[in-house]
Structures are given as C-alpha cells and as structure tokens.
Amino acid sequence: MGAVGVLIVAALLWFLFSPDPVRVELARVTQGPMQVTINNQGQVRVHDKYNVAAPVAAELQRIELHDGDPVRKGQTVAxxxxxxxxxxxxxxxVARLEAARAMAREAGLRVRRADTELQFAISERARIxxxxxDNFVSPQAADxxxxxxxxxxxEWNAAKSREQAALADARAAEAALSAADLPGAGTKRQVQLVSPVDGxxxxxxxRSERTVSAGTPLVTIxxxxxxxxVVDVLSTDAVKIAPGNIMLLEGWGGGKTLQAKVRLVEPVAFTKVSALGVExxxxxxxxxxxxxxxxxxxxYRIEARIVIWSADQVTKVAGSSLFRVGDAWHVFVVENGHAREREVKVGQRNQDEAQILSGLTPGDTVVRYPSNQISNGTRIEASNPAGNR
Structure with missing residues (x-):
C-alpha cells in the first residue's frame, strides 16, 4: 500500500504542477495535385493594332467612323x-517616305524569316x-x-500583319508627298488614308475637321x-517561364478560370517603379x-497565374508548418499529444503548400505556425481538432 500511495501522490503532483498543453493549429499531410505559379495582374489587348496617322501636315476632313465600326482592307478611313x-x-x-519604305523592306525580311522558321517547325513536328x-522518342516530345x-x-501571322501595316504607311506617305503643293501651286489635292487590314x-x-501636324494619330484599327x-513579371521570375506554359486567368469578373498559353517571353526588360517606390x-x-x-x-484587367511546374500526385503539406534549422527544413509531427521535431526534404513550393520528398507520409498531422513555445516533446492541444487544413 505504501508504494501505491507514493504513485498516487506523484500523479497528483504531476497533475497540479505540470505545464498546460500549448494550443496549436494542426494540418494534415495529404496527397494530390500541386502547382507552382508566378502571379501578377495583366491585361487583355488586341493582338495587332494599326495606327493610321497623318503622313504630312494637312487639313483633316471630319471622320465619320465611330468606335466599333467594321472596316475592310483598303477602305478609306480619313x-x-x-x-x-x-x-x-x-x-x-521625303525622309519620312524613305523611312516608311525601309520599314516595309524590313517587315518583308521578317516575314521571310518567320516563314523559314515556320517551315522548319512544321518539318520538325512531322519528324518527331x-x-x-517508331518508339525512338517519348510522346512528350510531340507536345x-x-x-x-x-x-x-x-510569329508568321504577326510578321505578315506588320508588313501590311508598313506597306500601308509607305503608300500613305508617298500619296501625301505627291499631293502636297509647293508655295504658289494650284488647288490642293485630297489624300485618302485607307485601312491596312480587315478589322x-x-x-x-x-473626329472633327481641323489642321493636324505630321504624325498625328487619327484612327486605331x-x-x-x-x-x-500581356503580364509583366520580375526579371528574376521571367527566367523561369517558357513558351508553352499554361496561364490561368482569374479575377476578370466572371465565375470561371480561363486558360491561355504563353507564346513569348520578351527578351528585353524595362524599369518600373513599384507602389513602394522601388525600381x-x-x-x-x-x-x-x-x-x-x-x-x-x-x-480589360485580369489576374494571371503562370504555371511553371505541376504534378498530379505529390505528398504535400501546408507551407506554414515548415521552419528552418540551419540549411534543413523541419516540422513538428503530432505523436500521442506531443510535438516531435522531424527533418524533412522539401521539393517544390508555392504560396500555400510544399512538396515533401521524404520525412512525412500522407495522413501524418503537423503543427502549423510553430511558435517558440514549442520544442521537441512539448504537450500540445489542437485548436482545430480536425487538423485537415
């Protein structure tokens, strides 16, 4: 009986003086799809715009067209x-005309280059x-x-469109020069500016009749x-993006997520001042x-998420459960009401989740937002018993 009494007293003392368990938020280790994205605002824009401008100083006649009106290639717009x-x-x-002709020649050369690259891409796709x-390469190569x-x-379509616009600019500059009068000449001739494309x-x-200077934009088609x-991203993020990546469009006012495919990462960066005044x-x-x-x-404005990595089945955990110990990642795993520190190997990460390569298995429960109150062996109590977030 003496030994039993000692055990009872010890248990009573432990109950009275042991520290209370730390209340924590828990998360479950799960398995499922995961994406790593680069996010930023962007906008929708017409693929090719053509600005019809005055090639020389002139008296502009009233433009009867309105925004949204359809026009045909060759139709007079001003x-x-x-x-x-x-x-x-x-x-x-004369210098503007020569420059316009040079731009048209350059546009023609770009069309030929784009055509060569297109023919090569077609033959390469057929070869793949x-x-x-014949089972020499994987099916992914076809994608x-x-x-x-x-x-x-x-790129070929864009080059053809730019060539049409450049040729139209050259014709307009030539017509304006031939119609312009020297001082003392007779009646002024009219110059008709036409649409370079259907659109x-x-x-x-x-819109109103007035005198305009050379280069004044008149109509955009x-x-x-x-x-x-078009989405602008940091140059450090741009190096991770490649043509063919999927772009998810959200926050545009509709209820569904739209998809787009990256065509080009522009090779030249530009400086932009952030809201905090940082270049x-x-x-x-x-x-x-x-x-x-x-x-x-x-x-129109959209919220874009560019997918740079994705997988259908990965072991993943809430990123808020990870913390650094030196160069390694650690978590606190819940075992019998206690927090047990464990090193894990992390793969890909996004804003919410992290891929676990080793150290955890689906179904394990970990502590989210571990504080300094928690160490290896600390008694814990879940503030969210489900622990499934």
Missing part, C-alpha cells in the same frame, strides 16, 4: 488636304511524330514540337477577335487565349 510645303518640310516628307511512331509550331505560326475601329483619335494576354526590372510575358474570352475586351 481624308486629308495637305498644306503647302516649303523646301524644309518637303525634305522632311515519325520518331514517336514541345507542336508548341514550337504554334509559336512559329503565330474594327478601336478608337477615333481625331484592330481585330477584336484576335486577343493576347524593378520587369519583363512582359505574352500569351494566346485557349478558352474564349467572352465579354473581355481590349484593355
């Missing part, structure tokens, strides 16, 4: 009556498909080849059925929509 030129102005007009059929072909085709009027910059998504080097990422954009139009 009429000018060039003002008389002195010798200096004529030399400037033959190799897959890369098709993406390369799609990118090359988009819609996106904006009429100058584009095809609102051909959109692209950042940013890079534009361009993507082509996969899903129909519905009511979205030119300049």
């Amino acid at each position: 009429v000018l009556k060039p003002l008389p030129m002195d010798m200096r102005q004529r030399q400037e007009a 498909e033959r190799l897959i059929k 890369k080849a098709r993406t390369a072909e799609s990118t090359a085709r988009a 819609y009027v996106l904006r009429v910059h100058e 584009g095809d609102p059925t051909q959109y692209e998504i 950042e080097q940013r890079v534009n990422v361009l993507a082509d929509p996969i899903d129909p954009l519905g009511p979205l139009g030119d300049g």
Whole structure:
C-alpha cells in the first residue's frame, strides 16, 4: 500500500504542477495535385493594332467612323488636304517616305524569316511524330514540337500583319508627298488614308475637321477577335517561364478560370517603379487565349497565374508548418499529444503548400505556425481538432 500511495501522490503532483498543453493549429499531410505559379495582374489587348496617322501636315476632313465600326482592307478611313510645303518640310516628307519604305523592306525580311522558321517547325513536328511512331522518342516530345509550331505560326501571322501595316504607311506617305503643293501651286489635292487590314475601329483619335501636324494619330484599327494576354513579371521570375506554359486567368469578373498559353517571353526588360517606390526590372510575358474570352475586351484587367511546374500526385503539406534549422527544413509531427521535431526534404513550393520528398507520409498531422513555445516533446492541444487544413 505504501508504494501505491507514493504513485498516487506523484500523479497528483504531476497533475497540479505540470505545464498546460500549448494550443496549436494542426494540418494534415495529404496527397494530390500541386502547382507552382508566378502571379501578377495583366491585361487583355488586341493582338495587332494599326495606327493610321497623318503622313504630312494637312487639313483633316471630319471622320465619320465611330468606335466599333467594321472596316475592310483598303477602305478609306480619313481624308486629308495637305498644306503647302516649303523646301524644309518637303525634305522632311521625303525622309519620312524613305523611312516608311525601309520599314516595309524590313517587315518583308521578317516575314521571310518567320516563314523559314515556320517551315522548319512544321518539318520538325512531322519528324518527331515519325520518331514517336517508331518508339525512338517519348510522346512528350510531340507536345514541345507542336508548341514550337504554334509559336512559329503565330510569329508568321504577326510578321505578315506588320508588313501590311508598313506597306500601308509607305503608300500613305508617298500619296501625301505627291499631293502636297509647293508655295504658289494650284488647288490642293485630297489624300485618302485607307485601312491596312480587315478589322474594327478601336478608337477615333481625331473626329472633327481641323489642321493636324505630321504624325498625328487619327484612327486605331484592330481585330477584336484576335486577343493576347500581356503580364509583366520580375526579371528574376521571367527566367523561369517558357513558351508553352499554361496561364490561368482569374479575377476578370466572371465565375470561371480561363486558360491561355504563353507564346513569348520578351527578351528585353524595362524599369518600373513599384507602389513602394522601388525600381524593378520587369519583363512582359505574352500569351494566346485557349478558352474564349467572352465579354473581355481590349484593355480589360485580369489576374494571371503562370504555371511553371505541376504534378498530379505529390505528398504535400501546408507551407506554414515548415521552419528552418540551419540549411534543413523541419516540422513538428503530432505523436500521442506531443510535438516531435522531424527533418524533412522539401521539393517544390508555392504560396500555400510544399512538396515533401521524404520525412512525412500522407495522413501524418503537423503543427502549423510553430511558435517558440514549442520544442521537441512539448504537450500540445489542437485548436482545430480536425487538423485537415
């Protein structure tokens, strides 16, 4: 009986003086799909815009077109009556014409280059498909080849559009120069500026009749059925993005997530001042929509998530449960009401979750937001008994 009494007294003392368990939030180790994304705001814009501008100083006739009106290639969109030129102005007009012709020649060369790259991409895709059929390469290679072909085709279309715009600018500059009068010449001739492509009027910059200077934008034309998504990201993030990556479009006002595919990561960065006044080097990422954009139009804002890594089945845990010990990652695993510190090996991480390569198994329970009150062996009590967040 004496021994039993001692045990009872010891148990009573332990109950009275032992520290209370620390209340913690728990999370379950799960298995499932995971993505790593680069997130930022972006906007929808028309793939190719064409600005019809006054090639020389002139009297602009009233423009009867309105925003949203359809136009055909070659349709007159503005009429000018060039003002008389002195010798200096004529030399400037000649220089603009020569520059426009040079741009047209450059655009033609870019079309030929884009055509060569497209033909190579087509032949490469066909070659890869033959190799897959003979089991020489994996089927994943076909996806890369098709993406390369799609990118090359988009670049060819863009190059053709730029060539059409450059040729239209050259014709307008030539017509304006030939119609301009020297001082003392007779009646002024009219110059008709035409649409370089089939499309819609996106904006009429100058509607009323007035005198305009050379280079004044008059009408912007584009095809609102051909959109692209542009998102600027930090240059340190841009190096992780590649053509073919999926871009998820959210926060645009609709109830579903839309998909786009990255077409180009621009090779040149630019400086942008953040809301905190910090200068950042940013890079534009361009993507082509996969899903129909519905009511979205030119300049509409979207929230973009660019997927740079994904997997269907990974062991993952809430990122808030991880903490550093030296160069290693550790967690507190719940065992019989106590926290047990354990080292884990972490793979990919996103804002919410971390991939676990070793150290944990699905179904384990870990402590989220571990504080300094917790150490190896600390008694804990769950504030969220389910522990499934």
